[in-house]
Amino acid sequence: MPSGRTHDQITLWCLPLVIGITYGLTRSPVITAITTIAYLVGGLMLGPDLDIHSIQYKRWGPIRWIWLPYQIALPHRSRFSHGPLIGTALRVIYLAVWIALLGLISVEILNALWDAQLSSSSLSNTFVYLINHYLTEWFAILIGLEIGAMSHSISDFMSSYFTRKKRRQKKRRH
Numbered sequence: 607m608p609s610g611r612t613h614d615q616i617t618l619w620c621l622p623l624v625i626g627i628t629y630g631l632t633r634s635p636v637i638t639a640i641t642t643i644a645y646l647v648g649g650l651m652l653g654p655d656l657d658i659h660s661i662q663y664k665r666w667g668p669i670r671w672i673w674l675p676y677q678i679a680l681p682h683r684s685r686f687s688h689g690p691l692i693g694t695a696l697r698v699i700y701l702a703v704w705i706a707l708l709g710l711i712s713v714e715i716l717n718a719l720w721d722a723q724l725s726s727s728s729l730s731n732t733f734v735y736l737i738n739h740y741l742t743e744w745f746a747i748l749i750g751l752e753i754g755a756m757s758h759s760i761s762d763f764m765s766s767y768f769t770r771k772k773r774r775q776k777k778r779r780h
């Protein structure tokens with residue numbers, strides 16, 4: 607398996623390709639920037655190896671514990687963390703649940719401390735507004751995250767393929 611460092615390098619090597627292709631397809635500097643940032647986040651932080659104590663996991667710093675239930679639930683390299691689409695989809699949903707939970711707790715705390723008069727419905731209205739008005743941008747984020755995660759899974763797959771091949775060749779020589 608490539609180390610966390612190798613995975614990081616592969617993510618960075620593919621960066622010009624991601625920028626070039628996205629800009630070529632969309633001709634939009636904003637969408638290109640959003641996709642690129644999402645790609646980096648997908649490769650360096652929100653990647654498949656959040657299912658173990660990895661460099662990606664450590665990058666979450668003081669809030670990395672939010673990924674502990676994810677690690678307990680999924681065996682390393684499970685289809686649900688390393689599979690195409692399903693891996694990213696599950697992580698995005700998982701993270702959204704945490705954000706919603708932490709958002710609700712913050713609303714309660716702000717209301718209790720400063721009578722902020724926030725409500726969970728104003729929070730969800732803002733969210734619905736953001737989804738409706740920035741659909742293309744959200745889509746760019748999801749695509750970027752998925753490409754970032756895929757650069758990881760593909761290099762995992764290729765490295766185990768080549769290790770197996772090498773092992774087979776060695777056996778044949780003996």
Ligand SMILES: [Zn+2]
Binds near residue numbers: 654655683688758762
């Ligand atoms: Zn992996």
